[in-house]
Amino acid sequence: MTTPYALTVDAGLRDLRAADHLLRTLAAELALPEGAFGCTHLIRGDRPRVAVSFTVASPALRDPAREWLTAKGYEVTDGVPDDTGRAVLYPGADALTGTLTVAELLSRSAIDRVTVLGAPGEPEGSARLVTRDHVRPQWQGGELVLIAQPAIGGTLVPFEVPEPTPCCADH
Template sequence: MTPPPYALRVDTEVTGLREADHLLQDLAAGLGLPEDVFGCTHLVHEGGRRRVALSLAARSRAVVDAARARLAAQGHTVADGTWDEPGRAVLFPGAAALTGTLTVAELLERSAIDRVRVLGAPEEPGPGARLVTREFVRPQWEHGELVLAAMPAVGDTLVPFEDPDPTPCCADH
């Protein structure tokens, strides 16, 4: 699936991915966006500021125009386009259906994800490979495809590379 043609970016002061995920989900819920909208986070460093910015993209210009107007009216800094191509998708078609343990074929069938890439593996996993979603699936745009990075886990399964509850660096010090 190629990225939708109409997009807008939302600047934030958010510095953490978890906070950005929540902000994006809250904004999307408040806007009443259709389920086929893509919402991504982007690590941005410009003007001496590091932050996690957001983008929304849709196949309909009307959806993006309405979102732009409502976000601007709420005081958000909004502009056309996305921050960069490799956005980390938080909202995407089928995201809500990616729960529990699924085969790679089920994951691809139920969502807008184009493929699964296993870190360190020379080939993509087969359609029957089992993926434990942990109810936290964050694919990323790569060369026009939505790709989920996964890694091997116990019991001959895979898990998404991004952990829903990461341990902060140096947490035990």
């Protein structure tokens, strides 16, 4: 993540869907600008959970957000819990809908590169990616990377599915 102006909110959430919802709700209530990043982070240890973080361009944006979140009763800390967050909000995220080429995805968003599970190197820029309107890249080594997988018809899809089946859903 490119700036030091970050906050983490730990609301004790247990799943990514709830964290995505909280992240979007808080970002809207805070009226974060287009250039902000919002990520989820898996917190391991005695109390596994999902925290959310916001990274903005200046302390003039971060500090009032910290005050507002604290006043709302959230546990807020400066910085991010790790450097491998899963990006939900990022520049260009809303433009990643439908089917795009890899080159279009990269040019429309803050995503730095795309990798394909089980494939060496990166896909061609002309490769088609069916976004399913759910594109969640992850920070890896300071780059925002989308992990994709092969799909029907020679297309690619993001590895993370929009509506995952909960564990033990059939029990």
